[in-house]
Amino acid sequence: MDFFNQLPTEAAITAILWLVLISYFAIEYWLYKRVLARIGTRIHVNGTRGKTSVTRLIAAGLRAGGLRVCAKTSGTLAAVADVKGNEFPVFRLSRPNIIEQMRVMRRVAKYNPDVVVFECMALQPRFQALTESHMIRSTHGVITNARRDHLDIMGPTGRHVALALAGSTPVNARLFTAEQRHLDVFTAAAADRGTQLIAIDDAQVAAVTEAELQIFKYREHAENVALSLAVCEELGVERATALVGMAALEPEPGATQVCKLTYHGHELIFVNAFAANDPESTRRIWERIAARYTPEEGYKRIAIVNCRADRPQRSHEIAVAAAQWSETHHFVVIGSGTIIFLREALKQGIAPERVIVEEGANAREVIESVLELAGKRAAIVGMANIKGCGNELARYFGNRAETLEPL
Numbered sequence: 001m002d003f004f005n006q007l008p009t010e011a012a013i014t015a016i017l018w019l020v021l022i023s024y025f026a027i028e029y030w031l032y033k034r035v036l037a038r039i040g041t042r043i044h045v046n047g048t049r050g051k052t053s054v055t056r057l058i059a060a061g062l063r064a065g066g067l068r069v070c071a072k073t074s075g076t077l078a079a080v081a082d083v084k085g086n087e088f089p090v091f092r093l094s095r096p097n098i099i100e101q102m103r104v105m106r107r108v109a110k111y112n113p114d115v116v117v118f119e120c121m122a123l124q125p126r127f128q129a130l131t132e133s134h135m136i137r138s139t140h141g142v143i144t145n146a147r148r149d150h151l152d153i154m155g156p157t158g159r160h161v162a163l164a165l166a167g168s169t170p171v172n173a174r175l176f177t178a179e180q181r182h183l184d185v186f187t188a189a190a191a192d193r194g195t196q197l198i199a200i201d202d203a204q205v206a207a208v209t210e211a212e213l214q215i216f217k218y219r220e221h222a223e224n225v226a227l228s229l230a231v232c233e234e235l236g237v238e239r240a241t242a243l244v245g246m247a248a249l250e251p252e253p254g255a256t257q258v259c260k261l262t263y264h265g266h267e268l269i270f271v272n273a274f275a276a277n278d279p280e281s282t283r284r285i286w287e288r289i290a291a292r293y294t295p296e297e298g299y300k301r302i303a304i305v306n307c308r309a310d311r312p313q314r315s316h317e318i319a320v321a322a323a324q325w326s327e328t329h330h331f332v333v334i335g336s337g338t339i340i341f342l343r344e345a346l347k348q349g350i351a352p353e354r355v356i357v358e359e360g361a362n363a364r365e366v367i368e369s370v371l372e373l374a375g376k377r378a379a380i381v382g383m384a385n386i387k388g389c390g391n392e393l394a395r396y397f398g399n400r401a402e403t404l405e406p407l
Contacts, residue, residue, distance in 0.1 A: 029134075032102060032105075032106070033137075035105060035106055035109045036105070036136075036137055038109055038112075039105075039109060039113060039114075039115075039116050040114060040115075040139075041114060041115040041116075041139050041140065041235065042115075042116050042118070042136055042137065042138045042139050042140070043058060043115065043116065043117040043118070043138060043139070043140045043141075043142060043231065044118055044120060044131075044132055044136040044138035044140075044141050044142065044168060044170065045058070045117065045118065045119050045120060045142040045144070046119075046120035046128065046141070046142065046143050046144070046165050046168040047142070047143045047144030047145050047146070047165060047177075047179075048144070048145050048146055048147040048148075048149050048150075048161060048165070048278055049144060049145055049147055049149075049276065049278060049281050050144040050145065050221065050223070050224045051073075051074075051119045051120065051144055052073045052074070052119055052252060052275075053220065053221070053224045053252070053255075054142060054144050054224050054227055054228050055071055055072075055073050055117050055118070055119040056071065056073060056081075056249055056252065057220075057224060057225065057228035057246045057249070058071075058117050058142070058228045058231050058232060059071035059081060059085070059115075059117045060085065060242075060245040060246045060248065060249050061228055061229065061231075061232035061237055061241075061242030061243070061245045061246050062114075062115055062117075062232055062235060062237055062242070062245075063083075063085055063245055064237065064241050064242055064244055064245025064246075064248075065232065065235075065236065065237030065238070065241050065242060065245070067114045067115055067235070067237070068083040068111065068112065068113045068114045068115070069081075069083060069113055069114065069115045069116070069117065070082060070083055070108035070111055070113040070115075070116050070117075071116070071117040071118070072090070072101070072104050072108070072116075072117070072118045072119060073119045073252070074090075074096070074119045074120070074121035077089060077252075078090035078092070078096070078100075078121075080104055080107070080108065082108075082111055083111045083113055090104065096121060098121060098122050098127055098130070098131050098135070100121070101118060101121065101131060101135045101136065102135050104118075105118070105135070105136075115235070118136055118138075120132075120168055123150055123153050123154070124153060125153075125154060125163075125164035125167050126167070128164060128165065128167045128168045129167035129168065131168065132167070132168040132169070132170060133171075137170070138170040138173060139170070139173050139174070140170070140173060140174050140175075140176065140231060140234070140235075141168060141169055141170040141173060141174070141175040141176070141195070142175075142176045142177070142227065142231060143165050143166075143168070143169075143175065143176075143177040143179060143186060144177070144178055144179070144223075144224065144227060145177075145178055145179045145223070146158060146159075146161045146162035146165050146179050146181070146182045146185070147161065147278045147280050147281065148161065148278060148279060148280065148317060149161070149277060149278035149279075149314065149317075150311075150313070150314070151313045151317065152311075152312065152313035155313070158181070158182065159182055159185070162179065162181075162182035162185040162186070163185055166185050166186055166188075166189035167189075169186065169189040169190055169192075169193050169195060170193065170195055171193045171194060171195065172193070172194045172195060173193075173195050173196075174195060174196045174197075174198060174234065175189075175190050175195050175196070175197050175198065176198045176199075176200070176227060176230055176231055176234075177197070177198075177199055177200065177227075178199075178200040178205070178223045178224075178226065178227040179199075180199070180201070180202075183199055186199075198230060198234070200223070200226050200227050200230055204226045204230065205222050205223050205226045206222075207226065208222040208225045208226050208229070212225070212243060212247075213225070215247040216246070216247050216249070217247075217249065217250060217251055218251035218255040218256070218257055219255070219256050219257065219258075220246075225243075225246065228242075228246065229242055229243065229246075255272070255275075256271065256272060256273050256275070256276060256285060257271070257272055257398070257405070258270075258271050258289075258405045259271070259272070259397045259398055259400075259401035259403075260401060260402055260403045260405065261397065261400050261401050261402050262402065263371070263400065264371065265376075266371060266374050266375075266376065266377070266378065267376060267377045267378075268374065268377075268378055268380060268397075269289070269293055269299070269378070269379040269380065270380045270381075270382070270397040270401075271285065271289055271379070271380065271381045271382065272382055272393075272394040272397070272398065273285045273286075273381050273382055273383050274306055274382045274383060274384065274385060274386035274390035274391070274393075274394060275386045276383065277314060277383070277384055277385055277386075278314075278317070279317045279318055279320070279321035280321075282318065282321065282383045282384070283321055283324075283325060285381065285383075286303070286325050286326070286328075286381055286383075287325065287326060289301075289379050289381055290325070290326035290327070290379075291326075292379075293377075293379035295327070295329075297377070298375075298376060298377045299377045299378060299379045300329045300330070300373065300374055300375050300377065300378040300379070301326075301327060301328050301329050301330075301378070301379050301381075302328075302329060302330045302331075302332060302370060302373055302374065302378055302379070302380045302381070303322065303328050303330070303331050303332070303380075303381050303383060304332045304334060304366065304370070304380060304381070304382045304383065304390075304393065305318060305322075305331055305332070305333045305334070305335075305341055305383055305384050306334050306335045306382065306383070306384045306385040306386070306387075306388070306389060306390035306393075307333060307334070307335040307336060307337050307338045307340065307341050307359075307384060307385065308335055308336060308337060308384075308385050308387065308388075309335075309336040309337030310337075311337075311385065312337055312340045314384060314385070315337060315338075315340040315341040315344075315384065316340055316341070316344050318341065318383065318384050319340075319341045319342075319343075319344035319345040319348060319350075320344060320348055322345065322348075322350065323345070323348035323349055323350055328350075328354070329354065329373070330354055330355075330356060330373045331345065331350070331354060331355045331356065332356045332358060332366065332369055332370055332373070333355060333356065333357045333358065333359070334358045334359065334361055334366050334389050334390075335359065335360075335384075335385065335388060335389060335390070336359060336360065338357050338359045342355060342357060356369055356373070361389070362389065362392070363389055363392035363393050363396050366389060366393060367393070367396065382394065
């Protein structure tokens with residue numbers, strides 16, 4: 001107390017407040033570590049594409065093996081799944097914040113789970129590392145892949161993305177990844193942290209047969225399934241058992257599906273690929289649709305590009321990539337910040353008459369524009385971002401689909 005008595009009144013009060021605040025956070029963190037200690041297996045899923053899918057697949061596979069599993073996803077619609085697999089939306093007062101991970105961890109710990117599976121919700125490299133080291137402290141890390149997305153935050157190259165994702169490598173644990181292009185980055189990160197790296201290779205991906213993928217209710221990627229099966233097998237659940245649990249999953253809102261419908265005399269194929277928001281994933285989906293629905297069969301190919309003003313790099317990357325795809329008859333550009341896509345698309349040689357800009361339009365207005373372009377038959381692929389109008393369009397076509405098929 002002599003120290004505080006020697007300070008001016010204001011300085012003494014400030015010092016005491018800081019002491020109280022530091023003590024509070026120290027106690028809170030100590031209590032939180034006790035919460036983590038009660039959960040024996042903690043799985044942290046990171047990566048460019050497929051985080052939400054892999055989180056759900058691992059949780060479903062482990063539940064099928066008799067384990068009590070809670071999961072938290074941060075994809076199209078953030079959700080928490082209890083030990084029975086029931087999903088509930090994450091309540092947010094404002095914009096997403098990584099502190100949410102601690103709040104949800106405390107909540108799911110009340111279910112006394114054997115395992116928790118959390119999707120990483122951080123983008124900033126320093127926050128990815130912080131989430132792992134202080135909030136999840138995983139026993140099993142998972143990095144799905146490292147592709148060219150969020151380059152404005154993690155870039156400027158795909159290798160920089162890999163380096164950012166490597167920040168979520170756990171210490172003295174196990175790290176699973178299906179990434180091969182930048183595998184050396186994760187090998188180095190694992191060695192630095194005393195962690196065993198388990199890499200999924202082409203043979204393991206090929207072992208997931210087309211027949212097995214067909215039992216899913218939506219189109220799932222063999223790479224995601226192979227990665228998830230490896231984690232389940234590591235935790236003692238047999239492959240066949242885990243696969244049955246995974247296949248029973250209902251599709252998430254952002255899952256890629258092919259909707260077939262007849263709408264006001266138009267035969268339409270609508271593909272919800274809004275959540276496949278990096279150029280490489282989007283190209284794969286587009287080429288698969290282009291091969292299946294051809295102009296020779298009377299199909300117009302229409303890309304709906306949902307832009308976001310706060311994701312300018314993504315709009316730029318999609319425009320650069322789109323110029324190299326199989327023929328696109330029309331681009332309908334929606335959302336906000338569409339000028340980024342338009343400017344780059346024209347620079348890449350995409351003819352201006354093929355681009356229709358509908359910035360700020362609602363779903364019904366976009367649909368009217370698409371129908372004017374569609375002719376009798378059209379294959380429509382939504383891409384770039386699921387938020388806002390993208391989600392509305394996915395629901396609109398999904399609710400009216402006569403058939404829903406995997407891609």
